[in-house]
Amino acid sequence: MSLVIVGSVAFDAIETPFGKTDKIVGGAGTYAGLAASYLFDQVKVIGVVGEDFGANIDIFKSRGIQTEGIEIIPGGKSFFWAGKYHNDMNSRDTLATELNVLGDFDPKIPASYQDCEYLLLGNLTPQIQIDTLNRLDNKPKLVVLDTMNFWMDVALEDLKTVLKRIDVLTINDAEARQLSGEYSLVKAAEVILAMGPKYLIIKKGEHGALLFGEGQIFAAPALPLADVFDPTGAGDAFAGGFIGYLAKIKTINFNNMKNAIIYGSALASFCVEKFGTERLQELHKDEIADRIKQFVHLSQFQLD
Amino acid sequence: MSLVIVGSVAFDAIETPFGKTDKIVGGAGTYAGLAASYLFDQVKVIGVVGEDFGANIDIFKSRGIQTEGIEIIPGGKSFFWAGKYHNDMNSRDTLATELNVLGDFDPKIPASYQDCEYLLLGNLTPQIQIDTLNRLDNKPKLVVLDTMNFWMDVALEDLKTVLKRIDVLTINDAEARQLSGEYSLVKAAEVILAMGPKYLIIKKGEHGALLFGEGQIFAAPALPLADVFDPTGAGDAFAGGFIGYLAKIKTINFNNMKNAIIYGSALASFCVEKFGTERLQELHKDEIADRIKQFVHLSQFQLD
Numbered sequence: 001m002s003l004v005i006v007g008s009v010a011f012d013a014i015e016t017p018f019g020k021t022d023k024i025v026g027g028a029g030t031y032a033g034l035a036a037s038y039l040f041d042q043v044k045v046i047g048v049v050g051e052d053f054g055a056n057i058d059i060f061k062s063r064g065i066q067t068e069g070i071e072i073i074p075g076g077k078s079f080f081w082a083g084k085y086h087n088d089m090n091s092r093d094t095l096a097t098e099l100n101v102l103g104d105f106d107p108k109i110p111a112s113y114q115d116c117e118y119l120l121l122g123n124l125t126p127q128i129q130i131d132t133l134n135r136l137d138n139k140p141k142l143v144v145l146d147t148m149n150f151w152m153d154v155a156l157e158d159l160k161t162v163l164k165r166i167d168v169l170t171i172n173d174a175e176a177r178q179l180s181g182e183y184s185l186v187k188a189a190e191v192i193l194a195m196g197p198k199y200l201i202i203k204k205g206e207h208g209a210l211l212f213g214e215g216q217i218f219a220a221p222a223l224p225l226a227d228v229f230d231p232t233g234a235g236d237a238f239a240g241g242f243i244g245y246l247a248k249i250k251t252i253n254f255n256n257m258k259n260a261i262i263y264g265s266a267l268a269s270f271c272v273e274k275f276g277t278e279r280l281q282e283l284h285k286d287e288i289a290d291r292i293k294q295f296v297h298l299s300q301f302q303l304d
Numbered sequence: 305m306s307l308v309i310v311g312s313v314a315f316d317a318i319e320t321p322f323g324k325t326d327k328i329v330g331g332a333g334t335y336a337g338l339a340a341s342y343l344f345d346q347v348k349v350i351g352v353v354g355e356d357f358g359a360n361i362d363i364f365k366s367r368g369i370q371t372e373g374i375e376i377i378p379g380g381k382s383f384f385w386a387g388k389y390h391n392d393m394n395s396r397d398t399l400a401t402e403l404n405v406l407g408d409f410d411p412k413i414p415a416s417y418q419d420c421e422y423l424l425l426g427n428l429t430p431q432i433q434i435d436t437l438n439r440l441d442n443k444p445k446l447v448v449l450d451t452m453n454f455w456m457d458v459a460l461e462d463l464k465t466v467l468k469r470i471d472v473l474t475i476n477d478a479e480a481r482q483l484s485g486e487y488s489l490v491k492a493a494e495v496i497l498a499m500g501p502k503y504l505i506i507k508k509g510e511h512g513a514l515l516f517g518e519g520q521i522f523a524a525p526a527l528p529l530a531d532v533f534d535p536t537g538a539g540d541a542f543a544g545g546f547i548g549y550l551a552k553i554k555t556i557n558f559n560n561m562k563n564a565i566i567y568g569s570a571l572a573s574f575c576v577e578k579f580g581t582e583r584l585q586e587l588h589k590d591e592i593a594d595r596i597k598q599f600v601h602l603s604q605f606q607l608d
Contacts, residue, residue, distance in 0.1 A: 088487060185390060185510075186530040207511035210528060219602050221523030224514060226490040249608075258605040292607070298523050300602055301562040303596070304553075 002042040002115050003247040005032050006107055006132050007122025009070055010079035013096070014275060017087055018229045023058050024276040027079065028122040031233035034280040036266040037063040038288055040247040044069060044113050046132070049104045050076035051067075053202035059281065068110040076101040089254045090205060094204065100139070109135045112262030118247040120239055121166070123143045140145035142252055144168040144243050145197075146235070149175050164196035170239055172203045185210060197256060198293055201242070203235055211261055214254045220261045222301050223269040223291070230275045234268040237280060241267030266291040306346040306419050307551040309336050309544065310436050311426025313351035313374055314383035317400070318579060321391055322533050328580040329360050332426040335537035338584040339544030339571040341367040342592055344551040348417050349373060350436070352409045354380035357538065363585065363599055372414040380405040394509060395531045418459070421445045422551040424543055425470070427452050430462035437469055446556055448472040448547050449501075450539070453479050468500035474543055476507045482564045489514060503561060505546070507539055515565055518558045524565045525603050527573040527595070534579045538572040539585060545571030570595040
């Protein structure tokens with residue numbers, strides 16, 4: 001029984017008000033895989049890199065993440081993204097996007113991944129997400145899908161097709177409004193849940209996240225931080241922590257989904273404390289337990 | 305022992321995507337007073353109106369709110385504000401502001417108000433807030449102050465003076481950033497708490513509220529609503545519910561402050577369901593208890 005994560009594995013160059021990096025390892029599959037690895041021990045990643053990725057693959061191996069599904073294209077170059085965050089850290093300029101080998105990504109599922117029970121379909125073309133589902137021998141117990149406004153603009157029909165086959169959709173508030181045509185997030189959730197997903201998670205960055213499903217709503221805060229060094233990958237770390245917790249707990253219900261969101265939020269809060277994946281490579285179990293306690297103090301109250 | 309609220313008592317004309325009103329009763333003192341009256345029975349309002357306010361004073365009396373401190377200026381006209389909300393309900397245009405009798409407001413404290421233990425200084429000039437404190441025979445047990453960016457622009461020194469004499473400051477996130485010069489709300493809170501208040505509440509509208517103090521942070525969600533009919537007065541209803549709860553509970557500590565924020569948020573959530581003060585005039589205890597339960601379901605989780 002495993003958790004399979006399909007997502008980009010890439011190089012990023014990041015500039016924030018706190019500094020800038022050279023080419024460092026990034027990608028949604030990387031952030032989500034690292035985050036999930038702290039909660040569940042059978043994490044398997046599907047992605048594609050170029051030959052230039054080289055020994056960077058050890059980032060996964062050192063966390064016990066299986067990489068048989070990360071295809072290495074001989075002579076190819078890995079996906080590269082460069083971006084610069086503004087002072088408010090909520091907006092950024094993309095300075096470079098070089099798709100490279102990701103442009104022809106055709107996800108292959110190794111036989112050893114066919115025990116997939118939990119599947120995270122990272123933000124890629126909806127067609128890749130559909131192909132992945134088609135190539136699995138068995139329907140996973142839980143499918144979480146991440147997407148973005150770009151696919152709503154250029155591949156809406158494919159996106160609607162894949163939404164019928166998933167359990168949890170994660171998008172941000174602007175994307176929920178775009179996908180539904182409704183400004184109220186309550187109404188937006190109603191429209192989106194009618195498209196297929198059983199649960200909808202609306203990510204609101206520094207304002208936390210909302211979970212809709214089973215006729216209920218849960219609001220989780222983000223941890224207020226003195227410094228956000230680098231927001232890159234926070235949403236992916238959130239998704240990885242979320243599905244990693246559910247893979248560990250194994251029972252899918254609204255209460256466990258609430259807890260999964262708290263774990264996802266905790267992993268995201270670590271992610272932004274340093275540049276790139278640095279913080280997600282060095283976490284200790286105690287730190288995670290302490291961070292979860294912070295979330296309890298932050299949001300729990302006791303009425304008389 | 306009483307809760308005294310100093311604030312505007314006024315007429316508003318409001319336009320939202322859901323409709324528009326004629327001149328209806330509004331004002332921070334009105335919204336806060338009504339909200340507090342559901343939690344505490346000794347609510348006393350200080351304000352000023354013109355002769356045109358007439359029988360509208362019954363809005364207070366029907367909720368058991370004492371009005372001896374609402375001065376009626378013979379021949380005067382009440383403060384009038386007209387505004388139009390945009391589709392997102394988060395921004396609005398002011399169409400008219402007629403200060404009228406509020407322009408010369410000099411708060412007078414009736415002898416019957418000198419038992420004040422809980423004081424809410426609504427958003428007025430910092431000088432009026434200082435005068436009110438000076439005219440009370442005894443220092444109240446708890447002083448909550450609301451203010452806005454305008455006073456930071458035109459009366460910053462007076463504002464800093466009054467901040468040294470209060471316990472709780474309520475402002476929104478943009479105002480916290482302006483007052484502190486810090487973008488991070490954690491750092492902003494540190495700077496602002498060093499200015500005098502023991503507690504800082506940062507109101508974030510649809511994203512809820514943050515409480516800082518005693519080295520702790522609490523994040524409360526706002527209730528996600530399908531329709532926000534009219535946001536006018538929500539922040540004042542929040543403040544009234546907040547201090548009303550504390551006046552009832554009587555013990556000031558961080559845990560009770562958390563609960564007070566939940567009660568304030570609940571009252572604010574009712575406020576926006578209808579135009580103006582309509583919803584705050586007709587609440588039943590059961591509705592409030594049910595709404596509090598909704599906040600519990602919305603934000604509380606149970607880890608294994």
